[in-house]
Amino acid sequence: MTERPSMPSPEALACPLPLRDYPEIVLGHGGGGQLSSELLEHLFLPAFRNPALEERNDAAVLQLGDARIAIATDSFVVRPLFFPGGNIGELAVHGTINDLAMVGARPCCLSAAFIIEEGFPMEQLARITHAMGRAAEAAGVPIVTGDTKVVEHGHGDGCYINTTGIGRITSDLRLGPRRLVPGDRIVLSGTIADHGMAIMSVREGLEFEAPIESDTAPLHELVETVVEQAGTEIRAMRDPTRGGVAASLNEFASQSGLGIEIDDQAIPVAPAVQSACEILGIDPLAVANEGKLLAVVAPDAAEDVVHAMQRHRLGCRAAIIGQVVRDHPGMVVARTAIGATRVITTQIGEALPRIC
Numbered sequence: 249m250t251e252r253p254s255m256p257s258p259e260a261l262a263c264p265l266p267l268r269d270y271p272e273i274v275l276g277h278g279g280g281g282q283l284s285s286e287l288l289e290h291l292f293l294p295a296f297r298n299p300a301l302e303e304r305n306d307a308a309v310l311q312l313g314d315a316r317i318a319i320a321t322d323s324f325v326v327r328p329l330f331f332p333g334g335n336i337g338e339l340a341v342h343g344t345i346n347d348l349a350m351v352g353a354r355p356c357c358l359s360a361a362f363i364i365e366e367g368f369p370m371e372q373l374a375r376i377t378h379a380m381g382r383a384a385e386a387a388g389v390p391i392v393t394g395d396t397k398v399v400e401h402g403h404g405d406g407c408y409i410n411t412t413g414i415g416r417i418t419s420d421l422r423l424g425p426r427r428l429v430p431g432d433r434i435v436l437s438g439t440i441a442d443h444g445m446a447i448m449s450v451r452e453g454l455e456f457e458a459p460i461e462s463d464t465a466p467l468h469e470l471v472e473t474v475v476e477q478a479g480t481e482i483r484a485m486r487d488p489t490r491g492g493v494a495a496s497l498n499e500f501a502s503q504s505g506l507g508i509e510i511d512d513q514a515i516p517v518a519p520a521v522q523s524a525c526e527i528l529g530i531d532p533l534a535v536a537n538e539g540k541l542l543a544v545v546a547p548d549a550a551e552d553v554v555h556a557m558q559r560h561r562l563g564c565r566a567a568i569i570g571q572v573v574r575d576h577p578g579m580v581v582a583r584t585a586i587g588a589t590r591v592i593t594t595q596i597g598e599a600l601p602r603i604c
Contacts, residue, residue, distance in 0.1 A: 280490025280536075281595040303424055304503065306347040306486060309417065316417040318353035320344050323410040327602040329376065332446045333461030336409055337380030339538060339604060342466045344413040345389055346487040349468040350541065351423055352475060353415030358384060360394040360411050365404030376407060387466040389413070419475060425503035425544075427483040433550035434508065434570040435543045437470065437563045439463070439516045440493055444535035444600045445524045456527075458520035465539035470562045474543060477556040481549035486542045489604055491594060494533040496542050497580045498594045500572075508580045510570030510592070533582075534595050536603045544572065 276283040293301065300308040307320035324340045341358065348355045360380065364373065384391050391411075442463040449460050467487060474482065488496040493515070501508045517525075517532050525532045539562060545553050550568050557563030570582075580592040 275601050276596055278490075279595070279601060280495050283596055284490070285594070304499075305424055306350040307353065307413075307415070309351050309353075318348050318351045318415045318417055319412065320347035320415075321410065321412040322347060322604075323408060324604055325405065325408050325602055326447065326604055327405065328447075328450055329372065329406055331450050331462055332459060333443075334464040334538075335376055335379050336407065337376040337378075338383040339462075339464050340409040340411045341380055341383040341387065341389070341391075342464050342538060343489065343604060344411040345387055345466045345468055346538075346541075348413050348415035349466075349471040350485045350487055351417070352419055352421035352471070352482075352485075353417045354472070355387070355389040355413050355415040355466075355468055357390055357392045358411050358413045360391050360409060362394070362396045363404060363408040363410075364396065364398050365406055366398055366401040368406050373407065376409075380409075383466070387468070389466075389468075420480060421475065421482065422480075423482065423484050425484050425500045428500060428504040428506055428544055428572050429483070429546070430506060430572055430574045431547050432483055432544050432572040433547055433568050434497070434510060434572070435545055435550060435553050435557070436493070436515065436567055436569045437467075437541045437543075437557050438539075438565040439518045439521065440488070440537055440540060441517060441521045441525060441532035441535035443538040444492070444603050445521045447536075447603045448528070448600055449524070454524070456520050456524050460518075460520050460524060463537055463539035465562055467539065467541050467562065470541065470557065470560050473556050473560050473563075474553055478545055478549040478553050481546040482553075483544040483546070485544070487537070488540060488542055489536050489538060492532070492534045492536055493542065494531070494580070494592050495594045497570075497592065500542075500544060501578050501580050504572070505577050507573045507576040507578070508570060509573050509575075510580065510582045512582045512584050514567055514569045516565045516567055530600070533592060535600060538604065547571075 277287050307318040309318050322343050326336050329336045345355045446460045446462040486496040554566045557566035581589045
């Protein structure tokens with residue numbers, strides 16, 4: 249029998265800046281930025297280390313007998329619970345479906361766990377669950393099991409949802425940042441920052457010239473379109489949620505040991521969202537999305553992938569936004585409209601907390 253690795257001692261979990269500067273958890277640890285990465289790298293990975301987790305994909309890929317499956321889990325704590333374009337229930341369904349899709353899996357089923365605060369209006373819970381059921385039915389991914397817990401008044405924030413999904417991988421795809429090769433192209437499926445700005449507009453009572461709605465949507469059918477077009481020419485995929493496109497690109501660069509260059513002018517941003525970001529002083533690259541994907545593909549397949557995405561309703565504004573390079577390994581840089589370059593970093597925490 250193989251011995252289980254022993255749990256590392258607290259001394260072994262001592263970690264470099266900035267994590268050890270925080271004796272307590274702060275909101276930034278859950279924001280998808282540098283603090284989240286530090287928490288994963290220096291606390292969770294040493295405690296749970298195993299080959300599937302080491303891949304650090306949006307979902308774990310496992311071999312069970314002759315079958316390859318993917319499993320993903322996510323928790324949703326968005327505030328407010330209802331926002332333009334969706335609500336926490338739809339977000340919970342779409343978010344886990346998308347994590348499965350990013351490793352090339354066809355989602356099969358979901359579980360749903362609710363943590364509900366005492367005193368939460370039954371009418372709002374009904375709205376959430378009905379929307380969640382409709383979203384699962386529309387995606388063809390049933391919710392087959394779940395759990396409910398109620399916490400005392402003042403010990404929650406209305407309603408939190410956790411969803412776990414299982415999917416099947418029937419292709420030969422092996423996706424991940426370690427497969428990146430210099431020259432690969434970065435493809436983005438559409439406009440960015442829609443979800444984060446929609447949340448901000450409601451939360452802060454802001455009004456812009458045009459309404460901004462969340463882009464929350466299930467991406468598995470779009471992914472299937474891409475896989476049919478490019479197959480094993482796809483190197484890696486991500487749905488850039490917390491931390492936005494900036495965080496996902498930095499993950500690609502860091503884990504591959506290569507550099508990434510993008511073109512600021514090639515990145516699609518809706519005019520209303522661009523204006524909102526400028527007013528608030530926020531880089532759209534750092535804002536969360538819930539219905540977009542990034543794909544790294546071989547150069548010969550890039551144009552075909554873009555055209556395939558554009559034929560799908562969720563990819564009509566797809567574009568090539570950059571490429572993988574040997575220069576500046578581990579870093580992401582952007583070419584600006586005036587021909588200069590700027591470094592795209594991952595934020596310490598999250599520009600807009602509680603967006604998913």
